[in-house]
Amino acid sequence: xxxxxxxxxxxxxxxxxxxxxxxxxxxxxxxxxxxxxxxxxxxxxxxxxxxxxxxxxxxxxxxxxxxxxxxxxxxxxxxxxxxxxxxxxxxxxxxxxxxxxxxxxxxxxxxxxxxxxxxxxxxxxxxxxxxxxxxxxxxxxxxxxxxxxxxxxxxxxxxxxxxxxxxxxxxxxxxxxxxxxxxxxxxxxxxxxxxxxxxxxxxxxxxxxxxxxxxxxxxxxxxxxxxxxxxxxxxxxxxxxxxxxxxxxxxxx
Numbered sequence: 497x498x499x500x501x502x503x504x505x506x507x508x509x510x511x512x513x514x515x516x517x518x519x520x521x522x523x524x525x526x527x528x529x530x531x532x533x534x535x536x537x538x539x540x541x542x543x544x545x546x547x548x549x550x551x552x553x554x555x556x557x558x559x560x561x562x563x564x565x566x567x568x569x570x571x572x573x574x575x576x577x578x579x580x581x582x583x584x585x586x587x588x589x590x591x592x593x594x595x596x597x598x599x600x601x602x603x604x605x606x607x608x609x610x611x612x613x614x615x616x617x618x619x620x621x622x623x624x625x626x627x628x629x630x631x632x633x634x635x636x637x638x639x640x641x642x643x644x645x646x647x648x649x650x651x652x653x654x655x656x657x658x659x660x661x662x663x664x665x666x667x668x669x670x671x672x673x674x675x676x677x678x679x680x681x682x683x684x685x686x687x688x689x690x691x692x693x694x695x696x697x698x699x700x701x702x703x704x705x706x707x708x709x710x711x712x713x714x715x716x717x718x719x720x721x722x723x724x725x726x727x728x729x730x731x732x733x734x735x736x737x738x739x740x741x742x743x744x745x746x747x748x749x
Contacts, residue, residue: 631676
């Protein structure tokens with residue numbers, strides 16, 4: 497097993513389940529010192545980082561506008577340096593276009609707070625930190641919905657909020673490429689997670705969703721995590737700014 501991450505300190509948000517948990521697990525197994533952010537499920541973050549030689553578990557609720565900055569301060573204080581940040585935490589709120597105005601507004605506010613503003617704040621802090629320390633890595637976990645929209649009209653807020661962060665990350669990648677910032681965006685399709693299972697209910701169930709995919713199967717979270725681990729090594733410098741589609745040929749651009 498590769499140990500190329502032994503000298504890296506990596507912050508992973510949403511590390512207690514799904515893609516984030518699998519990412520934290522693989523980074524831990526490959527030698528990284530992992531800072532695992534979670535909100536409600538500490539046990540999940542603990543299990544995901546069980547193999548880490550060094551780990552720090554931090555609770556942060558990104559619905560709180562002060563949480564991202566507080567998380568960053570705690571994370572940096574641990575070792576004084578963060579080599580890579582994996583912005584993965586997200587929510588999947590649903591609201592119909594014909595919902596009451598108050599419900600529409602509240603859902604969009606939650607989506608933008610957690611999926612856009614929180615990771616964008618961490619992106620800003622990471623950029624400033626990396627500029628001070630001669631470079632670093634940011635990996636954003638997006639969605640194919642950020643590029644093509646969602647087939648479910650109830651997920652317009654989710655799609656838009658993920659697209660907004662994608663644009664912020666690409667902007668940072670372009671602006672600071674010459675200063676050593678490496679920023680990558682991963683856009684998964686239907687990943688085998690609890691979040692996807694919940695979304696599938698509105699689309700006729702898991703079998704109905706699978707039938708529309710080119711490979712007739714959902715993306716394993718490990719596929720995303722393996723890609724994150726490679727990017728965090730920092731060896732593929734000229735891929736910075738790229739959007740990496742991981743959807744089993746179901747959406748080809």
